[in-house]
Amino acid sequence: MVTLKEIAKRCDVSVSTVSNILNGIPKVSEETRQKVLQVIRETGYQPNYIAQGLRKKKTKLIGIIAEDISLFSTPIIIESIMSYCEAKNYRTIMVNLRLYARWNEQWYHDEEEYNSVLNPAIQELLSIKVDGIIYVPGHARNMRCFARDFKIPAVMTYGYTHTPEFPSVVIDDEKGGYDMTEYLLKMGHRRIGIIGGRKDNIHMDKRLLGYQRALFDRQIFYNPDLVCYGNWDRECGYEGAKILIKKNVTAIFCLSDVIAGGVYDYLEENELEAPEDISVVGFDDQVIAQYFRPSLTTAALPLKEIGKKAAELLIRSLDGDEEQTENQSGEVALPCSVIIRKSVKKLL
Amino acid sequence: MVTLKEIAKRCDVSVSTVSNILNGIPKVSEETRQKVLQVIRETGYQPNYIAQGLRKKKTKLIGIIAEDISLFSTPIIIESIMSYCEAKNYRTIMVNLRLYARWNEQWYHDEEEYNSVLNPAIQELLSIKVDGIIYVPGHARNMRCFARDFKIPAVMTYGYTHTPEFPSVVIDDEKGGYDMTEYLLKMGHRRIGIIGGRKDNIHMDKRLLGYQRALFDRQIFYNPDLVCYGNWDRECGYEGAKILIKKNVTAIFCLSDVIAGGVYDYLEENELEAPEDISVVGFDDQVIAQYFRPSLTTAALPLKEIGKKAAELLIRSLDGDEEQTENQSGEVALPCSVIIRKSVKKLL
């Protein structure tokens, strides 16, 4: 690694002079300035960020903690965080908790084990002296990963912190559920089945709430029999379809695209066709949705927007624009958007 | 951040004592030992890795440079690297170059701009004093990202360094092309079209070479007219299918699953069905392949194996097992595996 000292030696000047030049302090002769800049270019010198952070307060470095980068939503959020940070002249670095790979959906059950993975990661970022941290969970839930006395700014994506010190940037699941249901209603569907996750899942709860509100707004009774709880997977889509089709629904609202994949499986097996025989919609707008036949109408998650907003909130607090607080609770919910493809039929 | 000094103060001992206890140096009374350990547990103290690396040679930290984590292959490789590193007691940290988001497929055309993104990333990892670096490109090509005088061990995945100092762990594309072609031949196909990437693309070249060798082994003439060069995208699959079907192929070998998606598009539009009317195979075994109808026979990339091997090579060199060199050139090629699904028909 080329250091300041080396540059100084090569140019026969002191480190101070080189440092001054680099930091634009003007009391340097143009001659030495040019010479030093020349050598810096030649050697490809870059400052050591850590050492810089040692003296200056700020490292201009933001740490990202990902619960698991294998989950489809995570890379997109991270990409977006990084893009925004770069535009604002912050560098980023990431640690991956590998929670999913480790415990496969069970991660939030054992607090202690969770902490044994989280704490070293936080420590690592603190060691590097990041200016702030953004946390990217695999799915929405209530998070307590930052102690109240956490010393640096932190922003939560996806999860709910319920503490104004650590803003949450989340999906507006309720509105997502509402909008999709409303779309189906607009297309003439009145008997709409739902297949989703477990009862205690936040995404499930909120989307279901939105579904109910949309029905309510059209004065349609909510029928709990048309709701299948499951595991977000293809299999529960298959099983859900089996149940719901017997109950004569005209549309199935799958709370993930993967679930919709299972519904399609059932349809194929039983020689039914979407959207002719039954309409199907998904949620997430994963890549697979574009390859379904018929291509799947679904709700796109605002992943890019979440990343951007989270980075924006963090950097704003780092750069000291304290006046601006999004709202009292520090919670920002971003809307999904219905992506209309070919899996829904308009009823008469 | 809780520091050693704080622990020492709380326990009314010196930092040295605490350090000694932490490092298992036995000249400490059991009494103070217990007390200190107690406080360490209470405070959740974790050593500052950077400060540790300051004095010790090793930080036990491995840096990963990803060209773009949005590409499907990258998270899987990284996940696997991290898994192996963790098992070997190394921590990992990642920087993301965002090359694809930045320049969209053009990234390797402008050396200078590439370096302006790469160098700060390397510098960042060097600042943190990582023990070694693993580079994860978006696709195979010849890489020159580590100068010959690079001071720390580095391993390349996917790309070819052609320098024994920096081992390459790559996909065995030639064998992949061979195996898939051989599978189609075994299924009775003789006239097999290919749709792939551009002429200068390494994946394309090698898979095509494997295709030719497989034909050769069965004494079938290679017909360059059955090869469509393209852009790896869905569109070129569609266009390729249009061309190849006119040429009466019985099977289309798509060099990516996405291309196969385009082929399916063409089939649907023209009321043809795979595998009845024509057999189709893909490459990559992306998630979408499982959702195609019929589900797509394809070649699974050894992404996990690549990550593991790369980490293994790096850690081996860090831990000083110098005797072991995989082979002279430092290049390890790992095989793909044909995943048989339902898109290929057995002829007669």
Add this chain to the structure above:
DNA sequence: TTGTACGCGTTATCAG
């Protein structure tokens, strides 16, 4: 057991 110099690369301060 403890005190303390040392390692790192940079910046801030002040003297020349």
Add this chain to the structure above:
DNA sequence: CTGATAACGCGTACAA
């Protein structure tokens, strides 16, 4: 204008 030197933070190593 330029240079010498302290300070930054934290853990380690070694002498006391």
